[in-house]
Amino acid sequence: MNEIFDVYNIIFLALAVFIIFRLRSVLGKRTGNERPPFDPYSKSERQDQDAGPAGDADSDDNVIPLPGQNAPQSERLDQGQSDDVVIEKVAPAGSALNEALRQILSADRSFEPGPFVEGAKAAYEMIVMAFADGDRKALKSLLSKDVYEGFVSAIDDREKRGETIESTFVGIDKAEIVEAALKGTQAQVTVKVQSQLISATRDKSGEIVDGDPSKVTEVIDIWTFARDTSSRDPNWKLVATESAE
Numbered sequence: 001m002n003e004i005f006d007v008y009n010i011i012f013l014a015l016a017v018f019i020i021f022r023l024r025s026v027l028g029k030r031t032g033n034e035r036p037p038f039d040p041y042s043k044s045e046r047q048d049q050d051a052g053p054a055g056d057a058d059s060d061d062n063v064i065p066l067p068g069q070n071a072p073q074s075e076r077l078d079q080g081q082s083d084d085v086v087i088e089k090v091a092p093a094g095s096a097l098n099e100a101l102r103q104i105l106s107a108d109r110s111f112e113p114g115p116f117v118e119g120a121k122a123a124y125e126m127i128v129m130a131f132a133d134g135d136r137k138a139l140k141s142l143l144s145k146d147v148y149e150g151f152v153s154a155i156d157d158r159e160k161r162g163e164t165i166e167s168t169f170v171g172i173d174k175a176e177i178v179e180a181a182l183k184g185t186q187a188q189v190t191v192k193v194q195s196q197l198i199s200a201t202r203d204k205s206g207e208i209v210d211g212d213p214s215k216v217t218e219v220i221d222i223w224t225f226a227r228d229t230s231s232r233d234p235n236w237k238l239v240a241t242e243s244a245e
Contacts, residue, residue: 086112086113087105087113090117091113097178103182104229107229108187110234120189123225131155132165136152144226144239146239150241161204165199165201167197171195172195174194175192175193178191185228187226187227187228189225190223193221194218195218195219219243220243221241224240224241
């Protein structure tokens, strides 16, 4: 009996360690999350990207890694997936999006839409979490200069009012690529994310001034990531945000 008990203990311990490692490696630490009282994702705050994303393309300060985005082309070929198959999984043949993704793939052979979306989902949660925590240092390493300044301004305003946030990131229901473009060497991919959050803002006296701590709210955001395909740096930056609401 003791021998069987020991075997099960070892199995459960191994599973627990594996699950914890996977969660931390993809999502990071789960803490408070919030929908900002000032909406940096509103259309009026979206950055104009026609001139290309802000910030230095090769700087380590304003970059965001998208997990699974750096698999070499040979791995796709080993799996028997041509460029047509890879792109048509997210964009129908003949569509403008399909053509734009082909242009990006021609400039960046490591690009693959499917893994990109999964990475964008993980990046979305990490950014929302950092904003909720008021973690300026983390945000600076994840956002382009202009987007960073917008987020920090919202955090500053919140702190000046003495407000606190009670919030939980419930999860992401759906994420999909809706736009893409290659402007010179700048690749831009826009992802529409549908998520669920629970959030309530309290004032200095503890009274709720926004949100509901018992209500799950659906949030739809449209975020644009970019990178310089001529750079050896494989990371993508969050360069524009917009709310679909």
